[in-house]
Amino acid sequence: MSRSQGRGRPIEEHATTAEVMAAIESLSAEQYYRLKQYARFRIRGLGRAAMGRDYHALLSQAVVSTLHGAEADIEGRKWSKNRVPFVDHLLGAMRSVSTHWREAYERRGTEAERFDCEVAQEDEEGNLLCPTEKAIDPAADPFRSYAAKELLDALDKRFAEDEDALLVIEARKDGMTVPEMVAGLGLTEKRVNAAMQRIRYFVEGML
Amino acid sequence: MSKVDKHEEELARLMFALGESLAEAPASDVLEEAKHNHVNLLDEAEEVRGILRSAGHQYLQRKLRESRETYEAVIAEMQNQRCDVPGTPGERRELLDSVLRERPELEPIVMTAQHRNFSELTDEDVTSFLKQLKILGILDMPASPTNK
Numbered sequence: 612m613s614r615s616q617g618r619g620r621p622i623e624e625h626a627t628t629a630e631v632m633a634a635i636e637s638l639s640a641e642q643y644y645r646l647k648q649y650a651r652f653r654i655r656g657l658g659r660a661a662m663g664r665d666y667h668a669l670l671s672q673a674v675v676s677t678l679h680g681a682e683a684d685i686e687g688r689k690w691s692k693n694r695v696p697f698v699d700h701l702l703g704a705m706r707s708v709s710t711h712w713r714e715a716y717e718r719r720g721t722e723a724e725r726f727d728c729e730v731a732q733e734d735e736e737g738n739l740l741c742p743t744e745k746a747i748d749p750a751a752d753p754f755r756s757y758a759a760k761e762l763l764d765a766l767d768k769r770f771a772e773d774e775d776a777l778l779v780i781e782a783r784k785d786g787m788t789v790p791e792m793v794a795g796l797g798l799t800e801k802r803v804n805a806a807m808q809r810i811r812y813f814v815e816g817m818l
Numbered sequence: 819m820s821k822v823d824k825h826e827e828e829l830a831r832l833m834f835a836l837g838e839s840l841a842e843a844p845a846s847d848v849l850e851e852a853k854h855n856h857v858n859l860l861d862e863a864e865e866v867r868g869i870l871r872s873a874g875h876q877y878l879q880r881k882l883r884e885s886r887e888t889y890e891a892v893i894a895e896m897q898n899q900r901c902d903v904p905g906t907p908g909e910r911r912e913l914l915d916s917v918l919r920e921r922p923e924l925e926p927i928v929m930t931a932q933h934r935n936f937s938e939l940t941d942e943d944v945t946s947f948l949k950q951l952k953i954l955g956i957l958d959m960p961a962s963p964t965n966k
Contacts, residue, residue: 635870640859643866656833671873759825783835784828807839
């Protein structure tokens with residue numbers, strides 16, 4: 612069991628590998644479902660940046676990162692078992708992993724702008740590897756863009772007579788937070804959360 | 819040039835926000851949503867637990883395999899490494915004896931349950947210990963390899 616102690620802070624205990632494996636078995640049905648749906652929302656939000664990965668891959672990577680954190684001093688994500696419920700830790704791990712995937716996707720793509728002779732390499736068995744074969748076209752993808760617009764249009768249509776939901780959708784598309792919506796749109800937090808739940812009901816059927 | 823256009827970016831923000839609202843929702847809301855979507859929670863739990871469990875086991879197996887490969891590589895390196903050791907069994911035994919007299923803290927390493935008495939050590943054991951001590955940098959002997 613690893614411990615770290617900051618000045619004036621309570622002792623933080625990080626879970627061991629065995630404790631992480633045991634925690635995997637200990638979640639409730641509601642928590643497993645919450646994890647899956649969260650992963651699906653993140654993957655849908657990533658779009659092309661998911662690079663073909665699905666919610667399965669995101670859930671798996673959250674566990675791998677946590678186990679890595681249990682063994683390594685610096686790398687991976689450490690689960691502070693006395694401070695954070697395991698389900699919240701996994702949600703945070705998925706948030707972090709998917710954000711990293713998105714950033715990695717944004718950084719990629721320049722391979723396509725260079726000649727094969729500049730970037731090709733041989734592997735240990737002498738096979739020629741050309742990064743351009745796996746490169747991403749940096750231009751926007753019209754099919755993905757259309758699919759995104761189609762879903763946004765479907766939301767507008769579904770909530771045409773639900774003013775709170777429409778406001779929340781527009782605000783979220785602009786990146787507004789709940790406090791910003793409360794302050795700027797005249798909605799209460801309760802109304803925002805209720806609208807979000809109605810939107811989730813609808814979107815979950817389309818994920 | 820951005821790789822995502824306006825619609826994709828807006829959808830990403832909305833989906834991430836929906837995910838966060840779900841993460842923060844009370845358990846009763848999540849159960850209500852599962853019911854609304856006609857989800858069998860036990861099936862879902864079984865699937866997700868299986869994914870998490872499988873990821874964990876695969877990670878641990880990979881680590882185990884890596885540890886085993888590292889161990890085998892170290893052992894192979896030790897076996898291949900040739901060190902100067904004295905030419906006769908008597909001289910080798912004398913050298914190990916003198917090392918243990920100078921460094922008594924090493925004695926528990928050599929005198930294990932398997933080797934309780936110094937006199938019971940075979941010449942093979944003595945040579946092996948000398949080589950290990952040499953590799954660990956504990957034994958002060960010439961570093962040049964021989965053809966022995």
